[in-house]
Amino acid sequence: MLLSHSYWPEHSPPQRRWSSLTREFQTAGWEVDVVTPVAHYPNGRRDLPRREAGYAFTTQTGPHGERIRRVPYLRHMGRSAVARLIDQLYSAIMSVPSGLAGPKPDAIIATAPSLPTLAAGFVLSRLRRVPLIVEMRDAWPDLARDARLVQGRVKSLAEHAVEFVQHRADLVITVTEGFAETLRDRGVRNVATVSNGLDLRAVPFLEPPALERDGFHALYLGNHGKSQKLDIAIRASALLGEGFHLTLVGQGTTRPQLVKLARELNAPVTFFPSVHGSAVLEKYRDADTCIVSLRDDWKSFETTIPSKTYEVLAVGRHVTAIVRGEAKRIILDAKGGDVVAANPEAVAELWRELARDRSRLAAGQSGREWVQKHADYAELANQYMSKIASLVGRDAVTRLGDEVS
Numbered sequence: 001m002l003l004s005h006s007y008w009p010e011h012s013p014p015q016r017r018w019s020s021l022t023r024e025f026q027t028a029g030w031e032v033d034v035v036t037p038v039a040h041y042p043n044g045r046r047d048l049p050r051r052e053a054g055y056a057f058t059t060q061t062g063p064h065g066e067r068i069r070r071v072p073y074l075r076h077m078g079r080s081a082v083a084r085l086i087d088q089l090y091s092a093i094m095s096v097p098s099g100l101a102g103p104k105p106d107a108i109i110a111t112a113p114s115l116p117t118l119a120a121g122f123v124l125s126r127l128r129r130v131p132l133i134v135e136m137r138d139a140w141p142d143l144a145r146d147a148r149l150v151q152g153r154v155k156s157l158a159e160h161a162v163e164f165v166q167h168r169a170d171l172v173i174t175v176t177e178g179f180a181e182t183l184r185d186r187g188v189r190n191v192a193t194v195s196n197g198l199d200l201r202a203v204p205f206l207e208p209p210a211l212e213r214d215g216f217h218a219l220y221l222g223n224h225g226k227s228q229k230l231d232i233a234i235r236a237s238a239l240l241g242e243g244f245h246l247t248l249v250g251q252g253t254t255r256p257q258l259v260k261l262a263r264e265l266n267a268p269v270t271f272f273p274s275v276h277g278s279a280v281l282e283k284y285r286d287a288d289t290c291i292v293s294l295r296d297d298w299k300s301f302e303t304t305i306p307s308k309t310y311e312v313l314a315v316g317r318h319v320t321a322i323v324r325g326e327a328k329r330i331i332l333d334a335k336g337g338d339v340v341a342a343n344p345e346a347v348a349e350l351w352r353e354l355a356r357d358r359s360r361l362a363a364g365q366s367g368r369e370w371v372q373k374h375a376d377y378a379e380l381a382n383q384y385m386s387k388i389a390s391l392v393g394r395d396a397v398t399r400l401g402d403e404v405s
């Protein structure tokens with residue numbers, strides 16, 4: 001049983017990860033029950049037809065044959081962090097009776113960063129007496145401390161709640177080895193890593209940008225939030241001016257401020273809403289380099305890898321990597337682009353150099369080969385199933401021993 005605050009038919013990081021993993025699980029003969037709210041991401045309301053978004057407390061058949069148990073949500077404005085938290089808390093509470101209604105699972109997976117989902121998973125695992133697997137797709141509670149999302153007593157309560165569940169889970173899955181080591185150092189038992197990735201079969205390799213072209217085009221595609229610090233790219237484009245162009249595609253809490261900044265600086269920037277499917281590939285085709293960015297003043301980001309990293313490497317586009325730690329290591333190991341300091345002048349200078357020597361934009365096959373080896377969901381799913389099977393086997397032996405004694 002998977003508990004997630006977002007799933008198909010939405011377009012979100014947990015949806016992309018778990019739609020791919022679920023497909024592989026089902027193909028291997030595993031049955032997957034997904035407990036998730038009626039589809040309402042990212043705007044806090046149901047924008048899809050009801051037959052796709054689902055009805056509260058009803059069951060759908062997912063695209064891979066999985067059972068999807070829908071729970072209700074609270075309509076809210078998508079940009080309000082407090083409203084999102086209340087919505088997630090309400091849906092998590094409603095997940096408990098929904099999770100009790102179906103067949104007893106062999107294990108329960110609760111995926112963060114929706115913290116109420118972790119609590120619901122803990123409660124359900126105790127009520128159904130099955131192992132709990134906690135998946136930490138972000139470095140919680142470290143990220144909350146860096147972002148100052150909560151402070152004072154509330155901050156302490158949130159941190160203790162996350163750590164309480166982490167220490168009592170039967171298995172904790174992280175998406176980076178660095179955060180796995182951090183949790184082991186804190187005494188969390190049975191920690192393993194199954195990284196983020198992509199379905200390589202669905203991602204084509206693109207021809208490199210032309211050696212001769214009027215203008216230089218940089219692309220960022222993804223979330224526009226505090227974590228990405230996209231003002232650096234906008235300021236870099238303003239320093240370069242004519243002959244350079246930056247395209248920002250996506251949504252996020254800081255998008256209005258970024259639009260305002262670009263206007264004030266008269267920067268050569270174009271904003272687009274989120275795109276999906278073939279429209280994503282068209283954006284990649286038009287780009288000379290693609291930006292992967294995380295701010296450098298949050299310690300938790302030393303063990304964080306932007307999920308778009310794998311996609312950019314797979315399509316073969318040059319990466320302008322404004323990252324450090326584990327993400328920096330991946331870009332260098334994959335020979336996928338250039339790592340640059342998190343300041344506008346450094347980014348602008350790199351883009352000048354690339355515009356002068358466009359042969360450097362031909363990233364080659366090395367990035368795709370790295371993804372095939374380390375981040376293809378077909379292989380990642382095998383890793384995940386192996387860890388779950390091992391856990392369920394140990395748990396079954398333990399329960400049998402208790403009954404005999």
